[in-house]
Amino acid sequence: MINPHPASTTADGQTARSTPGPPFITLRDVTKTWPNGTTVLSQIQMDVAKGDFISLIGPSGCGKSTLLRLISGLSPMSTGFIQIDGMIPENAREIMSFIFQDATLLPWRTVSRNVELGLELQGGETRTGRSAKARELLKLVGLESVADHYPRQLSGGMKMRVSIARALAIRPKILLMDEPFGALDEMTRDFLNEEVLRLREVDKFTTFFVTHSVSEAVFLSNRIMVLKANPGQIHREIQVPFPNPRVASLRSAPEFLSLVGEVSSALRAVKSQK
Amino acid sequence: MNAFFRTWIWPVAVFLAVILGWAGACQLFKIPPYILPGPIAVLNAVIERRENLWFAFRVTAFEAAGGYVLSIVAGIIIALFFAQSAAIRRSLYPYTILLQTVPIVAIAPLILMWFGSGTRSVMLVAFIICLFPIIANTTQGLISVPRNLVDLFIMSNASKMQMLLDLRLPHAVPNLFIGLRISGGISVIGAITGELFASSNAVGQGGPWLFDHLCQQPASDRLPVRPGADGQRPGFPLLFPRGLLRMAAAAQMA
Numbered sequence: 399m400i401n402p403h404p405a406s407t408t409a410d411g412q413t414a415r416s417t418p419g420p421p422f423i424t425l426r427d428v429t430k431t432w433p434n435g436t437t438v439l440s441q442i443q444m445d446v447a448k449g450d451f452i453s454l455i456g457p458s459g460c461g462k463s464t465l466l467r468l469i470s471g472l473s474p475m476s477t478g479f480i481q482i483d484g485m486i487p488e489n490a491r492e493i494m495s496f497i498f499q500d501a502t503l504l505p506w507r508t509v510s511r512n513v514e515l516g517l518e519l520q521g522g523e524t525r526t527g528r529s530a531k532a533r534e535l536l537k538l539v540g541l542e543s544v545a546d547h548y549p550r551q552l553s554g555g556m557k558m559r560v561s562i563a564r565a566l567a568i569r570p571k572i573l574l575m576d577e578p579f580g581a582l583d584e585m586t587r588d589f590l591n592e593e594v595l596r597l598r599e600v601d602k603f604t605t606f607f608v609t610h611s612v613s614e615a616v617f618l619s620n621r622i623m624v625l626k627a628n629p630g631q632i633h634r635e636i637q638v639p640f641p642n643p644r645v646a647s648l649r650s651a652p653e654f655l656s657l658v659g660e661v662s663s664a665l666r667a668v669k670s671q672k
Numbered sequence: 673m674n675a676f677f678r679t680w681i682w683p684v685a686v687f688l689a690v691i692l693g694w695a696g697a698c699q700l701f702k703i704p705p706y707i708l709p710g711p712i713a714v715l716n717a718v719i720e721r722r723e724n725l726w727f728a729f730r731v732t733a734f735e736a737a738g739g740y741v742l743s744i745v746a747g748i749i750i751a752l753f754f755a756q757s758a759a760i761r762r763s764l765y766p767y768t769i770l771l772q773t774v775p776i777v778a779i780a781p782l783i784l785m786w787f788g789s790g791t792r793s794v795m796l797v798a799f800i801i802c803l804f805p806i807i808a809n810t811t812q813g814l815i816s817v818p819r820n821l822v823d824l825f826i827m828s829n830a831s832k833m834q835m836l837l838d839l840r841l842p843h844a845v846p847n848l849f850i851g852l853r854i855s856g857g858i859s860v861i862g863a864i865t866g867e868l869f870a871s872s873n874a875v876g877q878g879g880p881w882l883f884d885h886l887c888q889q890p891a892s893d894r895l896p897v898r899p900g901a902d903g904q905r906p907g908f909p910l911l912f913p914r915g916l917l918r919m920a921a922a923a924q925m926a
């Protein structure tokens with residue numbers, strides 16, 4: 399198996415972006431047709447640099463979740479190709495983590511043992527090593543105090559933070575998030591948005607983020623892909639120029655609001671198309 | 673203390689009410705004791721025959737528990753096998769439903785004929801009646817893991833074994849417990865049904881004879897439930913509708 403962590407590519411996103419060479423992730427003519435003949439995604443092209451934070455936004459059913467499943471190799475594409483750090487998706491799973499809309503915690507494991515799951519399945523780490531790492535990550539998301547609780551004892555927002563800690567435990571280079579905060583109230587969502595940005599400063603992961611919230615997309619991303627439906631295609635890409643690190647007050651800045659307006663109108667255009 | 677009291681007061685009250693109602697009805701309607709003896713008479717009979725009853729209880733409990741434990745082991749193994757693929761389930765599941773739909777009274781005589789009328793055969797009857805709920809519920813639990821959880825394990829490059837031990841099995845535990853609860857209850861029915869035929873010693877002797885025999889013979893010591901102080905009266909024609917016995921008799925002839 400190819401070593402997914404060659405020393406030359408461990409530099410952080412910012413420096414990698416400026417270096418010439420092949421992009422970190424490439425999608426070429428990615429098309430997905432279901433067995434019943436409907437084409438859900440057609441001719442998707444994308445070049446992703448290390449450290450990019452890409453939001454996918456578009457009408458329901460346009461294929462956002464499907465696209466994430468193709469990138470993660472959970473679902474095979476029909477034609478086209480995807481390359482991730484020089485690997486096909488199925489071989490790149492070790493450097494990817496998937497965060498689902500529901501926190502998908504295992505109810506029979508404690509919070510800490512849930513965070514350990516990825517490390518445990520991958521093997522190659524002692525029990526004490528795993529649990530030390532889990533504590534460290536729980537500390538990072540502010541949940542050390544509930545390490546020995548069971549998921550049912552947590553609120554929705556706490557579960558999501560555990561899910562994030564679990565995803566980060568394997569030190570992924572790529573984070574795939576499918577509407578991770580869709581079920582949360584706005585205050586919790588804002589808080590977790592800031593949390594994600596803070597964690598990203600630490601780990602510099604490259605992110606694909608599916609959302610229905612325009613302001614969330616603008617706040618988090620540096621690139622927003624507005625998708626259209628039937629078949630799913632990238633309708634428009636919108637760059638978000640705000641520098642990192644971003645702070646909560648950005649949300650009320652006029653540039654922020656005007657960009658939210660721009661994305662919203664692109665979304666409206668896409669929705670009225672069909 | 674208060675909580676303990678609250679938990680027990682109502683069941684105890686219901687018990688007393690039923691006993692009192694029973695005794696009252698016997699008195700009031702002058703029911704002859706061979707139709708329905710009063711609670712005191714029953715209690716006397718139990719005390720009088722305690723050794724027999726205790727022995728019978730132990731035998732039946734052993735048979736029921738043996739069949740139950742066997743069905744748990746076999747049921748889980750079969751469920752693990754069924755969980756491997758939809759093709760396996762499609763080809764074999766119909767036959768496990770057969771286990772559930774063919775009346776146990778029709779199978780029991782056959783089993784006793786094949787394997788003799790010992791404890792082992794009775795255990796086998798209990799085993800057969802217990803098996804389906806364990807298989808059905810455990811399989812359901814094993815295959816109903818949410819897709820996202822399966823995907824999570826795939827993303828971690830989990831092996832098929834890890835998927836089974838760390839995801840499917842723990843996920844199936846609540847379903848397994850539903851199966852255990854159902855089978856725990858019916859294991860006793862299985863054991864008693866088995867005993868019914870084992871005790872008659874009528875296996876292989878022909879249906880009509882079996883029927884008459886069952887209705888006339890006193891219950892043997894193997895039969896754990898013997899209502900009434902009048903020991904010469906067979907207990908089971910009262911407990912088991914004649915139709916059931918007829919069905920068994922028909923199965924014998926077939």
Ligand SMILES: Nc1ncnc2c1ncn2[C@@H]1O[C@H](COP(=O)(O)OP(=O)(O)OP(=O)(O)O)[C@@H](O)[C@H]1O
Binds near residue numbers: 432458459460
């Ligand atoms: N396994 C499947 N087989 C056939 N069609 C499917 C399958 N999975 C999804 N689809 C269809 O593909 C389309 C895209 O689904 P997808 O879940 O990717 O949409 P989405 O953009 O994530 O929508 P939402 O915003 O509602 O989550 C939908 O029309 C859906 O019905």
Ligand SMILES: [Mg+2]
Binds near residue numbers: 462463464576
């Ligand atoms: Mg979706």
